[in-house]
Amino acid sequence: FIIGRVKAGKSLLWMNLALNENFKYCNLFQVKILISSTAFNDKIVAPVLDNFDFVFNEYSEDLLDEIIDMIESDETDNKYLLVLEDIVGNINFKRTGKIDKLTGLITKYRHIGNGDQEGKLSLIIVSQEFKYLNVIARQNASAYFLMGVSPQSELKKMSESLSVFGGSDKKFIELYKKSKTKKFDFMYLSIDYLEVYRNFDKLLWSQDQEYEEEAEK
Numbered sequence: 001f002i003i004g005r006v007k008a009g010k011s012l013l014w015m016n017l018a019l020n021e022n023f024k025y026c027n028l029f030q031v032k033i034l035i036s037s038t039a040f041n042d043k044i045v046a047p048v049l050d051n052f053d054f055v056f057n058e059y060s061e062d063l064l065d066e067i068i069d070m071i072e073s074d075e076t077d078n079k080y081l082l083v084l085e086d087i088v089g090n091i092n093f094k095r096t097g098k099i100d101k102l103t104g105l106i107t108k109y110r111h112i113g114n115g116d117q118e119g120k121l122s123l124i125i126v127s128q129e130f131k132y133l134n135v136i137a138r139q140n141a142s143a144y145f146l147m148g149v150s151p152q153s154e155l156k157k158m159s160e161s162l163s164v165f166g167g168s169d170k171k172f173i174e175l176y177k178k179s180k181t182k183k184f185d186f187m188y189l190s191i192d193y194l195e196v197y198r199n200f201d202k203l204l205w206s207q208d209q210e211y212e213e214e215a216e217k
Helices: 010-019 046-051 061-073 101-111 135-139 152-161 169-178 207-216
Strands: 031-036 054-056 080-085 121-127 143-147 186-190 195-198 202-206
Touching: 010 046, 010 080, 010 121, 010 143, 061 080, 061 101, 101 121, 101 135, 152 169, 169 202, 202 207
Parallel strands: 031 054, 031 080, 080 121
Antiparallel strands: 143 186, 186 195, 195 202
């Protein structure tokens, strides 16, 4: 998930993750799909649209079904990247009962394949606010990129949900502030490794580091 308000650098980040040759993801995916209501009007995004195999400016559950069917019907080893930019706030995430299609995809995308091969799909989901994500979506994220500076109300929600990083709400907020020393700094949270970075290069906290410090006491 990439979370941040307008002009926080979200588009630049996901474009670099998906297309910049300095990142390992650039050549990992043979098929790239973008769903963004503003892609054709965004001066930042428009120049890279030719790098995507499919671009849609409107999200629907039917479209999501078609994309999944395409992937499951593909008998090749192709890997797919689906970028959903700023469409989450317009989706009626169901909080109870049967889950919506996007939440269902978030829970199972790692297993989507053609029968012989799983893991054909990866997701980048961009949202202006953390609160738009329901609990199921939050629990199935593999990484978070927190862009810009969030208001106190939004930061409180994030600290309550992500306090595994640091071990408490208070410590999470301390780490958040340490990650924001320059204008376009972002906080990178790796769920897989339980690590917190300022941008990609400065490690601020890790669970392994925490264990080592506890063992030395």
